[in-house]
Amino acid sequence: MDEPIKIIHFSDTHFTKRPQFIKGSYSKSVRTINSIPHDFAVFSGDLTQDGLGEEYRLANELRKQIITPKIYWIIGNHDSRSGGFEVWETMVGPREFHDFDEDNSILFIGLDSCIPDRDEGRFGREELDYTRKILKKYGEAKIKLVGFHHHLLPIPKTGRERSNAVDAGDMLSILLDHNVDAVFTGHKHHPNVYKVEDTIIISAGSVSSYKTRSGEPRSLNYVEIVPEKEINVKIIKTSGDTIASETKTITRRFRMVDSAGGVWIRIAQIAGTDLELLDNTQNQLFTKGMELVEATNPDLIIHCGNLTAKGKSTDYEGAIDSLSPLTDKLIFCPGPNDLKGYGDTLVNKYFDTEKNIEKNNSSFYILNTSEPDTEIGVVGRTTQNRLERYVHHTRQETSDKFHTIIMHHHLIPIPGTREISALEDAGDVLRLLTDTGINLVLSGHLGRAFCTRVEQTAFVNCNTISSQKTSSIENSFNLIDISTEKAIVVSEINVPSGFRRILGIFPGI
Ligand SMILES: [Fe+2]
Ligand SMILES: [Fe+2]
Structure with a gap:
C-alpha cells in the first residue's frame, strides 16, 4: 500500500x-x-x-x-x-x-x-x-x-x-x-x-x-x-x-449500471411550467413539453414547483385542466410563484402537498420549502422535526425501499446560477438527508438541470419546462430511471428539439 x-x-x-x-x-x-x-x-x-x-x-x-x-x-x-x-x-x-x-x-x-x-x-x-x-x-x-x-x-x-x-x-x-x-x-x-x-x-x-x-x-x-x-x-x-x-x-472506476435488472421506476421530473392564461409562447412550450413527457411513458410525473406564474385562480384552473389526463401520475410540490397572492390558499384546494406517496416499492415525501412573496426557501424547525421523524422511521422500517424527497429549492449549489435565494436551513437539512441515506432528492429552482451525489444521496435539479425564467438556453425536463439495484440514470430532455442527453449515472449502493 x-x-x-x-x-x-x-x-x-x-x-x-x-x-x-x-x-x-x-x-x-x-x-x-x-x-x-x-x-x-x-x-x-x-x-x-x-x-x-x-x-x-x-x-x-x-x-x-x-x-x-x-x-x-x-x-x-x-x-x-x-x-x-x-x-x-x-x-x-x-x-x-x-x-x-x-x-x-x-x-x-x-x-x-x-x-x-x-x-x-x-x-x-x-x-x-x-x-x-x-x-x-x-x-x-x-x-x-x-x-x-x-x-x-x-x-x-x-x-x-x-x-x-x-x-x-x-x-x-x-x-x-x-x-x-x-x-x-x-x-x-x-x-x-x-x-x-x-x-x-x-x-x-x-x-x-x-x-x-x-x-x-x-x-x-x-x-x-x-x-x-x-x-x-x-x-x-x-x-x-x-x-x-x-x-x-475513493472509487475512480466507472461501473456499468445494473445490466441484468432493468428499470424499476421511471420518473419524469418537471418544474417551472409557470402557466398563465394569456401567455401563448409559454402555453405552446408547455403543450410540446408535456407531449414529450407522455412519450417517455413515466410511472410518475413529479412537478417540483411553479406550476402557475402568479398563483391566480384562473391559472390554477387552466393548469388543472391541462394536466387532468395525467392526474393519477402527478405529484406536485409548490414553488414560490404558486403561493403568490391568494395562491397560498388555492394550492391546498387542488393538491395535497403533505401526503407521502408509495409506488413500486418506492416512497415519495413532499417537502414544501416555498413561502409566499419570497424566492428564499425555508423548511422551518417544526417541519424539520417532522421530516426527521419521517426519515428515521423510513430508514429503520423500510430500508429495502427507494426513498425520494421532493422539494422546490436546491440543497447543492447549481452551476451557471447564483446562490442568492438558497434554502435558509440548507445546512441542517442536507446533513439530515445524507446521514439517513435518503436515495434521491429532487428540486426545481433556478432553471438549470444539474445532478450530483453527496454520500449515498443523489441530488437532481431540473430546468423549467416552459417558463422563460430559465438559466439555460432552452427549456427542458429530466427523465430519471431507477433500476432494481437502486442505480440512477438521469437524462435531460430538451423541449424544442426533443434531444436527450445523459446528465449523470449513479451506480446502486
Ligand atoms: Fe472565520
Ligand atoms: Fe470567514
Missing part, C-alpha cells in the same frame, strides 16, 4: 489583540500541530479578525510558532476587510497560487474566494478560469487538492445559510469534472466532511476564534490521503484529543 500523505488542516485563527482571539486555544493548537508528523499544512482563511496592519503584524509573530515542513496560506473574508487583501500580499503571500510537487505528484491550488468588506464569497470568472486552466495542465497529477475559504456545501449547525460563495455551483462543477481528490475550506467555524461523487469536501472548525457554537470545542483536522484508495479525516480538539474520525473511500 502507498504511504499516505499526511496533512494538517486548520483555519480561522482570527488574530487580534482584542478578546475575539483566544490565545490559550491557539497555543494548544500549535502544540498539537507541532506534535503530529505531517507532510504539509493547509490554513483555510481568516488569519486576522479585521485585516488590520497591527493584526497582520501579530499574525506574523504568532505564525512563527508553527513547525511544519510546508504550509499553504489561504485568504479569508476577514483578512480582506479594511483593504487587508493588499496587506496579505505583502505580509503573507499571493492570494491565488498553485504548487506542484513533482516527487509525489501532488497538485495544490489555493484560491481567493473573498469580496473585500463582504462576508459572502465569489470566485468570479478569473478564479474559475484559473482553476480550470491549472487542473487541465496538471490533469495527470496523482493527487489534486484545492483550498479556499468559503464553504462549498451548506454546513449543519451554523444557523441560516448565508455568506456562501454566490458562484459555488460553478466551482463545484469544475472540481467534479477534474476529479479533484479533496477540497479544504473554513469560514463557518464548524468541522464537516462530505463526499460528493469522488471528491471529499473538508471544512475545518476554528482553532482560536471566540465565535464557536455553544459547548463545541475548537478544533483542527488531520487528513491522511492514500492515493486512489481512501481519505481519512480526523477532527481533533485543540487540546489534542480526537473528537471524530471519518474515512471516505
Whole structure:
C-alpha cells in the first residue's frame, strides 16, 4: 500500500489583540500541530479578525510558532476587510497560487474566494478560469487538492445559510469534472466532511476564534490521503484529543449500471411550467413539453414547483385542466410563484402537498420549502422535526425501499446560477438527508438541470419546462430511471428539439 500523505488542516485563527482571539486555544493548537508528523499544512482563511496592519503584524509573530515542513496560506473574508487583501500580499503571500510537487505528484491550488468588506464569497470568472486552466495542465497529477475559504456545501449547525460563495455551483462543477481528490475550506467555524461523487469536501472548525457554537470545542483536522484508495479525516480538539474520525473511500472506476435488472421506476421530473392564461409562447412550450413527457411513458410525473406564474385562480384552473389526463401520475410540490397572492390558499384546494406517496416499492415525501412573496426557501424547525421523524422511521422500517424527497429549492449549489435565494436551513437539512441515506432528492429552482451525489444521496435539479425564467438556453425536463439495484440514470430532455442527453449515472449502493 502507498504511504499516505499526511496533512494538517486548520483555519480561522482570527488574530487580534482584542478578546475575539483566544490565545490559550491557539497555543494548544500549535502544540498539537507541532506534535503530529505531517507532510504539509493547509490554513483555510481568516488569519486576522479585521485585516488590520497591527493584526497582520501579530499574525506574523504568532505564525512563527508553527513547525511544519510546508504550509499553504489561504485568504479569508476577514483578512480582506479594511483593504487587508493588499496587506496579505505583502505580509503573507499571493492570494491565488498553485504548487506542484513533482516527487509525489501532488497538485495544490489555493484560491481567493473573498469580496473585500463582504462576508459572502465569489470566485468570479478569473478564479474559475484559473482553476480550470491549472487542473487541465496538471490533469495527470496523482493527487489534486484545492483550498479556499468559503464553504462549498451548506454546513449543519451554523444557523441560516448565508455568506456562501454566490458562484459555488460553478466551482463545484469544475472540481467534479477534474476529479479533484479533496477540497479544504473554513469560514463557518464548524468541522464537516462530505463526499460528493469522488471528491471529499473538508471544512475545518476554528482553532482560536471566540465565535464557536455553544459547548463545541475548537478544533483542527488531520487528513491522511492514500492515493486512489481512501481519505481519512480526523477532527481533533485543540487540546489534542480526537473528537471524530471519518474515512471516505475513493472509487475512480466507472461501473456499468445494473445490466441484468432493468428499470424499476421511471420518473419524469418537471418544474417551472409557470402557466398563465394569456401567455401563448409559454402555453405552446408547455403543450410540446408535456407531449414529450407522455412519450417517455413515466410511472410518475413529479412537478417540483411553479406550476402557475402568479398563483391566480384562473391559472390554477387552466393548469388543472391541462394536466387532468395525467392526474393519477402527478405529484406536485409548490414553488414560490404558486403561493403568490391568494395562491397560498388555492394550492391546498387542488393538491395535497403533505401526503407521502408509495409506488413500486418506492416512497415519495413532499417537502414544501416555498413561502409566499419570497424566492428564499425555508423548511422551518417544526417541519424539520417532522421530516426527521419521517426519515428515521423510513430508514429503520423500510430500508429495502427507494426513498425520494421532493422539494422546490436546491440543497447543492447549481452551476451557471447564483446562490442568492438558497434554502435558509440548507445546512441542517442536507446533513439530515445524507446521514439517513435518503436515495434521491429532487428540486426545481433556478432553471438549470444539474445532478450530483453527496454520500449515498443523489441530488437532481431540473430546468423549467416552459417558463422563460430559465438559466439555460432552452427549456427542458429530466427523465430519471431507477433500476432494481437502486442505480440512477438521469437524462435531460430538451423541449424544442426533443434531444436527450445523459446528465449523470449513479451506480446502486
Ligand atoms: Fe472565520
Ligand atoms: Fe470567514
